[in-house]
Amino acid sequence: MIAARAIAGSDIQPRRDTMSQTLIPHIDLTPLLANTAGRAETVAAIVDAACDSGFMTIGIAPGQLDLADDIHGRLLRFFELDEDHKQQLARHKFVAANRNVYRGYFPPQDEDPTWKEGIDLGPDIAHPERADNASGDPLREPTPRPPEAALPGWADDIAAYYRAMEALGRVIAGALAEGLGVDRETLLRPFDHGNSTLRLIHYPERRVETLEAMPAVDGEGDARRWLVGVPHCDNGFITLLWQDQVGGLQVRTPAGGWEDVPPRDNALVVNFGRLLADWSSDRIQATEHRIVGGTRSRHSIPFFFEPAVDAHIAAPDAAGDGGYIYGDRLWERMQAFVEFQGLERTPVADA
Numbered sequence: 001m002i003a004a005r006a007i008a009g010s011d012i013q014p015r016r017d018t019m020s021q022t023l024i025p026h027i028d029l030t031p032l033l034a035n036t037a038g039r040a041e042t043v044a045a046i047v048d049a050a051c052d053s054g055f056m057t058i059g060i061a062p063g064q065l066d067l068a069d070d071i072h073g074r075l076l077r078f079f080e081l082d083e084d085h086k087q088q089l090a091r092h093k094f095v096a097a098n099r100n101v102y103r104g105y106f107p108p109q110d111e112d113p114t115w116k117e118g119i120d121l122g123p124d125i126a127h128p129e130r131a132d133n134a135s136g137d138p139l140r141e142p143t144p145r146p147p148e149a150a151l152p153g154w155a156d157d158i159a160a161y162y163r164a165m166e167a168l169g170r171v172i173a174g175a176l177a178e179g180l181g182v183d184r185e186t187l188l189r190p191f192d193h194g195n196s197t198l199r200l201i202h203y204p205e206r207r208v209e210t211l212e213a214m215p216a217v218d219g220e221g222d223a224r225r226w227l228v229g230v231p232h233c234d235n236g237f238i239t240l241l242w243q244d245q246v247g248g249l250q251v252r253t254p255a256g257g258w259e260d261v262p263p264r265d266n267a268l269v270v271n272f273g274r275l276l277a278d279w280s281s282d283r284i285q286a287t288e289h290r291i292v293g294g295t296r297s298r299h300s301i302p303f304f305f306e307p308a309v310d311a312h313i314a315a316p317d318a319a320g321d322g323g324y325i326y327g328d329r330l331w332e333r334m335q336a337f338v339e340f341q342g343l344e345r346t347p348v349a350d351a
């Protein structure tokens, strides 16, 4: 086992940084999901990963989450919608007549190397009672959705997936609480009525000629890859990420290089956000990552497991920052992301 940095204090172990020794552990989640032997070891492995590289992949046996085998493909049917339907779901920033500021569709944006389209879906897709039309707070706004006739069955699939990821988020958060010796309820309570985001992303295939103005990050000839998702740390708590077989997710290594996170069947990538790093007084790592590729279409589905907008987050020890209201801190941090830049946390004014 690798000693966790802050826990081990001066006893910092050298971190691995070669191709043959991966930085990113793979942890079979079965002992936690099915209550089989090995629970304590699994909890310890999760805490080690969180405090060391800040990244892991988790193995989930087929059927364990009670989701259809082809669930990711079903969710990604969203990208088959025609342009008119996508525009109806676009954020106010992109289509002035639309009132949704935070949720909804975002198109690829020319001016940025992050060339992706996607949709952000909030808790009301799985918990209709959480739709808030009254507060005017964009963080709580209802999620715009395509008409059922345009994508039959899709709404049921995203609701099922959202609920499964929320349950999985609670399992990982519960393991962190247990492993770090923090009261489980104290850590999990803010996630009741949580405001998690399910995001569907498509990095469209691009012609080599449109990429060649930028230097490739690696590869030769047809295998060249370019930056298509800029380096960033996630903001929130826990990210549960599915990626397709194309690959291209890379994680910053301690030596300053990048390590690929190869696609893996029956697994999700898990990483941690800056608010959880703050909460743990930097014992848990919010590690930088980026996406490379360009000439092949790629899809990914992150689920950002997040507390309620008005949850008060108190750091568990005095070294923390004294606590904050989740929604306020999230909004402040979000402004660094291209898809959120320039947004105001106010309702759209009547035209």
Ligand SMILES: O=C(O)CCC(=O)C(=O)O
Pocket: 199, 201, 229, 234, 241, 243, 249, 289, 291, 299, 300, 301, 302
């Ligand atoms: O596309 C991916 O694999 C990761 C996307 C990501 O890092 C993010 O949306 O925060």
Ligand SMILES: [Fe+2]
Pocket: 232, 233, 234, 289
């Ligand atoms: Fe990310």
